[in-house]
Amino acid sequence: MNLDLDEAAVRFRDEVRDWLAANVPAGPLPGVDTTAGDLAHRSWERRLAAAGLAAVGWPAEYGGRAAPPLHTLLFDEEYHAAGAPVRIGQNGLFLLAPTLLAHGTAEQCARILPPMARAEQVWAQAWSEPDAGSDLAALRSRARRVDGGWSLSGQKTWSSRAVVADRAFGLFRSAPGERRHRGLTYLMFDLRAPGVTVRPVRQLDGAAGFAEIFLDDVFVPDADVIGEPGDGWRVAMSTAAHERGLSLRGPGRFTAAADRLVQLWLHPRPAPRAVSKPPKQPWEPAEQDRHGDRVAGAWIRARAYRMAAYASLERPVPPSATKLFWSELDVLLHETALDMLGPLAETDPEWTAGYLFSLAGPIYAGTNEIQRDTLAQRVLGLPREPR
């Protein structure tokens, strides 16, 4: 179908496409959670920000262009189609920034968003704790009232990007008498502050993609509370909706992967040399016939996510449904590629890296079990399960 883009949208898309074609690094940058990769990705983000492309949807005074949501979608598609680097600032850009714009003060936005856009400050998230995963309201890290602010103590875990990040945001228990969702405060803190210890945790791919954060009397000024003290759960849930929804995972990642999948189907990788080619068995189907149905099925699903993203400009899509769909889609795309590559799959760095990353999707940003429960309750109106 033709998306009927208006003139401004076409102009914007062409600008992004041209800029990316001229600027995207030729080869892959070093891993984002290494020292070299940290530098390289920050430098990339600076160029993106200088071109006014770091966060086009933000207000202009914070480094954006006040562009309509359609432009954010177009940017996302172009960005992934161009094979541009991972956004090192994504926790800040896609999770904290929408929260600040909704709940933060003008002072906070002015102080935090511009350096975030230039990746001078990279943000980590600090939600989960050893005993508070899916049951986030069981969190125990404390914020104790002190003169001029708060003192944080406790332990956070599975903090994405915390190894290289400068600052982090998360929820803390600020009213000792209150339980569960009450008495929580949304705070931002400095990862280099006295009392903070970050212990890298290596992920399936061997890189330190997340970390544990130990907090021992870490001072945070009042200026770094988002929303009202004690109102943190409500503020955090708005971030969570962003995390699950289209803000974190635009369709570009998946349509780009689906296109690569189709290319792989059209042009199968050659077998290694020095191996004699075994005769084809009479019962063996042609290589392409074997996988065509699945490749098309995966491509259609990526297309569905893309169309849903465009439809969401006219009609809201529940974030829980969005998260379930994109996380399962990502696994499907990569599983299909691996199956098509066959015994050569394990040596393919591009697809195996994407595959490992896709396996995390159904777990992070609220496990898919939690999403199904949320959807069943909030969208379908089914009774709560006993807890």
Next chain:
Amino acid sequence: MRLAPSTEQLAFAAALHGLLAAADLPKVSTAWADGDPGAGRALWSALAGAGVTGLLVPERWGGQDAGPDDLIVACEELGHHAVPGPLAESIAAVPALLTAAATRPGPREWLAALAEGRLTASLVAPPWLPLAADGDSADLILVADGAEIRQGHARSVLPSLNPARRLSEVTPGELIASGQDSRRAMELGALACSAQLLGAARALLERSVDHAKQRAQFGRPIGSFQAVRHQLADVAVAIEFAQPLLYAAAVALRSGPGPLDVSAAKVTCGEAARLAARVALQVHGAVGYTREHGLWRWLGLVRVLDLAWGTPSWHRARILTGLAGAGTSLPDGGFD
């Protein structure tokens, strides 16, 4: 760009929902299944009054001259109520075929009769439609084979998996038109069928959710158990992400032939409907497996419509062929 229904279309759907909710569809369907199409024909007249049967009929033959987007709104509601009959044929494909042949008086008269609800039409068009759905009760059967369109005559009735559907082998008869490109008409039929499937999926989910709220076991509504609610959540996700493809296909057909968008919609609406049907039966348990309970009307409909108007494999193969030809993702259009 419209990937969601407009306010007017929502009102049209609501009016249609009201009409169908008052039409005692279980009785209509049971009679239809027993070979008595009387109540179904009365409903067809009522649908003509609501402007459904003439949606794709040109204004000068008494129709609405509406677009594919209005077509899917109507057909989704028809699927929602599991209305029996050759709907995608009568409302979508046949009017489009006849409009292209309307230089002759016969097709013009049939178009007017369709719009007025006096005529139902079935269609044979291999490989999608090898048999005429409800051909025994249809007033007109067309056979679209290549560039020729002939009138067809129903032979013996074959039983269908769907009790409220009666299939006929057809003998081709008089030539109605030749040298005609019937592809667009067929795409419109597949689009209408996709909309029926999505509507059926929605109805199956609604009924299952209602059942899961009311049916208690172990002292609690079964909808509070994760094993049940998670299945229903998956159905809701499938429906949520099928709808945009359906609307995208309607937008594509508004301005071009849109085969790949139609294929994507057909596959995805079919998948959503089949998942909804499996889960609905599982959630209802034994009572859903009975003919006393109404679930059969959707279960049968979904399984046969998923295979009509191009099987999922056929549509996936068409998509792959299109992608191979283009060699690219076609980011904004170019499907046509």
